[in-house]
Amino acid sequence: MTRRRPVVAIDGPVGAGKSTVARALARALGFAYVNTGAMYRAVAIAARAAGIDPDGAAREAELERLLERIRIGFDGERITLDGRDVSAEIGDPAIGDLASRLSTIAAVRARMRDLQRAAGRDGGVVMEGRDIGTAIFPDAEVKFFLTADVNVRARRRHAELAARGATATFDEVREQLLERDRRDRERALAPLRAAADAIEIDSTGSGVEAVVERMRGRIAESTRAA
Numbered sequence: 001m002t003r004r005r006p007v008v009a010i011d012g013p014v015g016a017g018k019s020t021v022a023r024a025l026a027r028a029l030g031f032a033y034v035n036t037g038a039m040y041r042a043v044a045i046a047a048r049a050a051g052i053d054p055d056g057a058a059r060e061a062e063l064e065r066l067l068e069r070i071r072i073g074f075d076g077e078r079i080t081l082d083g084r085d086v087s088a089e090i091g092d093p094a095i096g097d098l099a100s101r102l103s104t105i106a107a108v109r110a111r112m113r114d115l116q117r118a119a120g121r122d123g124g125v126v127m128e129g130r131d132i133g134t135a136i137f138p139d140a141e142v143k144f145f146l147t148a149d150v151n152v153r154a155r156r157r158h159a160e161l162a163a164r165g166a167t168a169t170f171d172e173v174r175e176q177l178l179e180r181d182r183r184d185r186e187r188a189l190a191p192l193r194a195a196a197d198a199i200e201i202d203s204t205g206s207g208v209e210a211v212v213e214r215m216r217g218r219i220a221e222s223t224r225a226a
Helices: 018-029 036-049 059-069 093-104 106-120 133-138 148-165 170-186 210-226
Strands: 007-013 032-035 072-077 078-081 124-127 142-147 199-201
Touching: 007 018, 007 133, 018 032, 018 124, 018 210, 032 036, 032 106, 036 059, 036 072, 036 078, 036 093, 036 124, 059 106, 078 093, 078 210, 093 170, 106 124, 106 133, 124 133, 142 210, 148 170, 199 210
Parallel strands: 007 124, 007 142, 032 124, 142 199
Antiparallel strands: 072 078
16 A cells, blocks of 8 residues: 555553654644554443443453444544543543553454544554554654663653552662563563664654654655655
């Protein structure tokens, strides 16, 4: 399929700066921005409200029924669930943990895959997550894998949570982050990894603007080459 404008895929672990960088890059390019992690978190909000046990024997059937009836969408950079803005709720650490657990379930991944492919089908989108360049858009014109030192990622995440009023310590956040990394990398369905043709960027010592400019340069190179 030939797209008039490219799909830009940004994958990487928690705390690497994907959301901040992807949002800024999309603005700079005039592209749409899709945060796929927010979509999984919206499912987690709905699953928690429905009382679905992510470890229960009936979870697959319950989640399939849930996914058939809920509506997840984007209004600019806001994420909506059945028309309600849930952008603030998805920052809850408990929702993030539940979303990570639900992301290992086939029914959830299949539904999210379909929604994400529909959102980026025509190109002109910056999509960030953990399996965009490997499973959702393996044909993306430009793929990045963004990472950073684990302590830097933990500090970023700790500061983000503290700003929302969370009381978790740095050590607790670091351990939670490492557990998320392990879960994401070891899951059987679309594990977190860099695509073979992804451009790897370590954001440890770089600011957002520097990372965005580097990405814009590589996108320009890819466009010229095409």
